[in-house]
Amino acid sequence: MEQPTTTSTPHSHSGSPSIGEPMTLRNDTAIEMQNLSAWYSKNQVLHAIDLDIAAKQVCAFIGPSGCGKSTLLRWLNRMNDTIPGARATGKIALHGVSLLDSALDVVDLRRRVGMVFQKPNPFPKSIFDNVAFGPRLHRIYSRTDLEELVEQSLRASALWDEVKDRLTSSALGLSGGQQQRLCIARAIAVGPELLLMDEPCSALDPRSTASIEELIRELRATYTIVIVTHNMQQASRVSDSTAFFYEGKLVETGPTDVLFTTPKERRTEDYVTGRFG
Amino acid sequence: MKTGRTIPQAKRILSNRLMWAACLGATTIAVLVLSALLITIAIEGTGALSWSFLTSFASRKPAQAGIIAPLMGSIWVCAICAIVAIPVGIGTAIYLEEYARRSRIKSLIQLNISNLSGVPSIVYGILALVAFVRFFGIRSADDAWTFGNAESIFYLQIPFGPSVIAGGLTLALVVLPIMIISSQEALRSVPQSLRQAALALGSTQWQVVWHVTLPAALPTIMTGAILSMSRAIGEAAPLLVIGGFLLVFQTPANLMSDFTVLPLQIYNWAGRPQSDFHKIAAAAIIVQLVVLLAFNTIAIIIRQKLQRPLQS
Amino acid sequence: MTSIAARTAAEISQRGRIRSAAFQGFFEGSIKATLIALTLLSVLTTVVIIAVLVEETIGFFTMADHPEISLWSFFTGTEWSPLLGAKPLFGVLPLISGTLLVTAIAGIFAMPVGLLTAVFLSEYASPRTRSILKSVLEVLAGVPTVVYGFFALTFITPYLLQPLSSSFGTYNAMGAGIAVGIMILPIVCSLSEDALRTVPQSLRDGAYALGATKFDVTAKVVIPAGLSGVVAAFLLALTRAIGETMIVALAAGGLAQLTVNPSQQVQTMTAYMVQIFLGDAPAAGVEYRSSYAVAFTLFLITFIMTWTGAIILKRYREEYE
Incomplete structure (x- = not known):
């Protein structure tokens, strides 16, 4: 279902910062969470989270394994619906649209929120069909539009030059890093406002990791990006703001450079300096 | 301090x-059993194999008997069985694996299916006799509901009587649990990450199944389907119960035709005391095994054809 | 350049015509309803089987002109002669004992051979040997049972059994039992092999690291760890043996007698049903109806066995998940 009154398409946002522009936190908030708690069956995994995420910036969720950061990410596109026994209370809003509303059309939500997973998971189809998969689900395109969309999406994920001559061959023939960039292109092609990335580099070698990180920095001009990572260097390299979670609670959040250099909380300091986790 | 006696090395090696x-x-x-089986059948049967054996009807004289009627009967019955059992089996498997949430009802249905797979095939014959052949006695054969005319291959009467369609549906009942279980296993082997990817792109449940899960599982599902069909084509007991054990002197012309199948013909001949009949029974077994071999070959080809696009 | 492409992609993605949500919802709903209906077919099958068997069995036990037939006489009677003699006798024990005798012979043959072959496949065989043997077993599994019946009649009895002892007739429990054993061999073997292969490699490694030989590892670690899976495999295979029809109809004979002598002919429950449905017994007659009571007994026995097997298998799988 389309909700044109509440949905602002990505390109309609004005004043996107270009690359290299100094980082300033703007008032433009993409996601608001208030008093968000979540459970898997009887286990409470998130405790009363209050967090705002700014639009067109990269926000990193960090914290030791099991701290609830991936769970939180998966509530942002309601992927937790697929897990029996998962439930949440409180409020999450994406550009003012409440995400925990039971009447929400999750299919439409997921069209507006792209997701990239820990391990690259291209479909066993051709490169073209992988990218065209999402668009074809939701709309009917002319052949030329679809081809252009696939090309621009692949350019956006910096993969076009490597694959333009073999769009019809299987995506499974690509290297791990290429596959992950294909998955990013696949998410982009649907035209989302928000990109969720769940430890997108954890299965990749250092060179592929570097190329994905560079890509993330470029993509924030167009999308709001939330990235879960357990790699603190990565968080400091790619993100504008960082939220630190511990045992299901949000310990501290703020601009990345502040959080990493002068954390307010003792726990945050211990974690970012590598004393635990 | 040493306690305990060591077991001699020699004993352990022994x-x-x-x-x-x-x-x-x-x-x-x-391996020996299989060889003995194949050799026995080859020795007994090759002498009787000939073109006229394949194209003649049954006869009281073994030298003139042939298997055209049971061969065509098997093909008809198996085709009907495939048309019914394969989609129903895949559909059920999809519901159980992709739609149904973990619940008491789901696990009961699952248990029921594995129980059905253990029900002797002859019991399905009894069910089919009452349900398909006699239609629970609601309508007698003399005043059956009739659809279409006898010229059409879709000519149909209810109750079915001991006809090709009753035979096909009977076999469908027999192989349905196998079909469901093998399709479920095929769907279960599709990585969860692919479903997640499709869902995260905004696919509905059916779009996930149709565009992602089903294509990925299809080669394995087809293999299971062909195994089910080779089970069906070898079944005799349930067809014997519904009355498929007729001396048939014509090949099926429509859904209401009388029929017999290869395993029943083999049973008929093997059960006679004269060794000449044993020879033609063995010849019919050779034909049956060749058909099964062809099935397995098709399975392998399908598997390879469908797997190719997945490889770079 | 990436960000320009991203913005262009976002723009193009809005160009297509949106698919109708209402239609899609309707379509999804109909698909789901169809799938549920298909799933319910298997439930319906069970219900109808039970209903038919119960109804006809009650009919058999309450026949007006046969007041002597009761549950008690049916399950304790030692004579089954529905067709011969002036007064038909319906004591199901000879049929049950015939079935059990054939099944026991099959089990004694197939369980050790199948289990050891499974051990060979999972612990000893090289991948190449393994794939060859697997295809031999697949061929065995695909052979129609009527072929095994023929094999019993034309090879096992005349060339293996009769040279051993002249007491074996053309039809005997032993020949049929061995043939049924050959039939269930692939089932025993592949299910037990599955069970053995699910035993984690770490258990084996642990034992080898303690200096165990392959025998120690197999007999003291792998088989005990996979035991419930193996037991389930045996149960499921024996269920198949009990319900097997064509082999016994061809090779076991047609005389229902209470015996444990494998050289004698016996009649199994399934073979009796074949006899009735092939014969000219009138549909309302007592012999005809008796076959439903026999079928119901058979159904109950196999149902309980499969159920037990399925539950053991489920427990076992949960152990390793």
């Missing part, structure tokens, strides 16, 4: 050797 020999012996038995 027990190890014995185990190996026992396992090898058992495996050899399996």
